[in-house]
Amino acid sequence: MKIAVLGSGQVGQSLARGYTRHGHDVVIGTRKSEVEGLPVATPDLAVADADLVVLGVAGRASVELAGSLAHLLDGKVLVDATNPLDFSGGFPPTLSVCNTDSVGEQLQREFPEARVVKTLNTVNAVVMTDPGLLAGGDHHLFVSGNDPDAKSRVKELLSEWFGWRNVIDLGDITTARGTEMYLPLWLRLMSVNGPAFNIKVVVE
Amino acid sequence: MKIAVLGSGQVGQSLARGYTRHGHDVVIGTRKSEVEGLPVATPDLAVADADLVVLGVAGRASVELAGSLAHLLDGKVLVDATNPLDFSGGFPPTLSVCNTDSVGEQLQREFPEARVVKTLNTVNAVVMTDPGLLAGGDHHLFVSGNDPDAKSRVKELLSEWFGWRNVIDLGDITTARGTEMYLPLWLRLMSVNGPAFNIKVVVE
Numbered sequence: 537m538k539i540a541v542l543g544s545g546q547v548g549q550s551l552a553r554g555y556t557r558h559g560h561d562v563v564i565g566t567r568k569s570e571v572e573g574l575p576v577a578t579p580d581l582a583v584a585d586a587d588l589v590v591l592g593v594a595g596r597a598s599v600e601l602a603g604s605l606a607h608l609l610d611g612k613v614l615v616d617a618t619n620p621l622d623f624s625g626g627f628p629p630t631l632s633v634c635n636t637d638s639v640g641e642q643l644q645r646e647f648p649e650a651r652v653v654k655t656l657n658t659v660n661a662v663v664m665t666d667p668g669l670l671a672g673g674d675h676h677l678f679v680s681g682n683d684p685d686a687k688s689r690v691k692e693l694l695s696e697w698f699g700w701r702n703v704i705d706l707g708d709i710t711t712a713r714g715t716e717m718y719l720p721l722w723l724r725l726m727s728v729n730g731p732a733f734n735i736k737v738v739v740e
Numbered sequence: 741m742k743i744a745v746l747g748s749g750q751v752g753q754s755l756a757r758g759y760t761r762h763g764h765d766v767v768i769g770t771r772k773s774e775v776e777g778l779p780v781a782t783p784d785l786a787v788a789d790a791d792l793v794v795l796g797v798a799g800r801a802s803v804e805l806a807g808s809l810a811h812l813l814d815g816k817v818l819v820d821a822t823n824p825l826d827f828s829g830g831f832p833p834t835l836s837v838c839n840t841d842s843v844g845e846q847l848q849r850e851f852p853e854a855r856v857v858k859t860l861n862t863v864n865a866v867v868m869t870d871p872g873l874l875a876g877g878d879h880h881l882f883v884s885g886n887d888p889d890a891k892s893r894v895k896e897l898l899s900e901w902f903g904w905r906n907v908i909d910l911g912d913i914t915t916a917r918g919t920e921m922y923l924p925l926w927l928r929l930m931s932v933n934g935p936a937f938n939i940k941v942v943v944e
Contacts (some may be wrong), residue, residue, distance in 0.1 A: 675942040714925035721918035735939040738879040
């Protein structure tokens with residue numbers, strides 16, 4: 537499978553290295569000429585050639601970046617791993633969109649022919665690609681999206697790629713508000729625990 | 741210890757019954773003349789006589805209700821168990837305050853002499869008073885507040901009253917944004933799991 541990762545920061549690099557370890561043909565879509573040993577292409581070339589597109593850039597920028605690629609995203613699964621963090625007021629950041637909207641919904645509205653799946657935004661880059669680091673993987677990830685087939689495919693891939701065994705389908709793309717608005721709690725927990733943690737949903 | 745619970749709904753009643761089971765002298769502060777077998781008093785009388793005040797009414801109403809009792813709250817620990825849920829647009833509710841403020845912060849600003857501790861707002865009434873129902877209590881509750889002594893006392897009481905063993909101190913009252921903004925995720929998880937669940941923070 538050919539995967540384009542948009543975003544050359546920590547999250548984008550971690551995801552790209554994780555996919556590569558699992559034998560996928562990965563390219564980082566970026567305007568940079570190199571990203572620490574990973575194959576790069578311009579965003580439009582990377583997306584045009586990809587079976588699956590992963591957004592790993594900051595929230596606001598992701599909508600703008602994807603905007604230039606609109607026609608190339610039609611029919612493709614667009615994995616949105618971003619959060620709309622606004623650091624303009626310092627740390628901890630606020631959210632640039634929340635409560636009545638989310639980045640996931642913005643992307644789905646902007647690219648109605650793409651199949652947006654929100655996931656991976658509730659853990660840091662290390663946990664994302666190696667959930668087994670914590671309690672042998674006994675904790676949860678979430679998916680939100682309007683297309684059941686796209687969500688199923690992404691759940692399979694999260695398992696194949698990184699070993700995610702516990703993935704909860706929250707519902708349609710509006711449920712991305714839930715995971716994006718969890719970030720303020722995540723940030724406070726990070727101040728207590730450091731960034732390598734996750735939550736387990738305990739039901740009985 | 742004399743406890744005043746403000747709020748005669750499901751949360752207020754569950755908390756009052758839980759405290760009563762543990763031998764505390766509890767009164768529900770309400771304008772109603774009776775609340776299913778629990779002792780009631782007007783809010784001002786209930787608060788005047790209390791060592792600890794628990795707010796269990798809906799978010800917006802809590803600030804208004806407490807407003808009429810301002811002078812009575814000076815120096816007292818005010819446990820804020822509320823969430824600013826706005827159902828005016830249907831289900832799931834949005835938050836009437838979030839991102840740059842929280843009910844916990846509003847209360848602390850409104851009553852600078854009260855010692856506000858935000859807690860219990862991340863679980864439903866059943867889990868609140870009986871955490872052992874889920875995984876023998878192996879999941880987490882949070883406290884936020886500016887007064888370390890008030891938080892320590894509330895943590896002790898949560899343990900004594902209900903058996904809460906795992907309580908994470910998130911920091912000052914601004915961290916109430918974290919737990920209040922978790923509610924949109926809680927609501928989606930409730931749609932998947934029903935209301936009797938909680939999260940465990942997995943750190944290793």
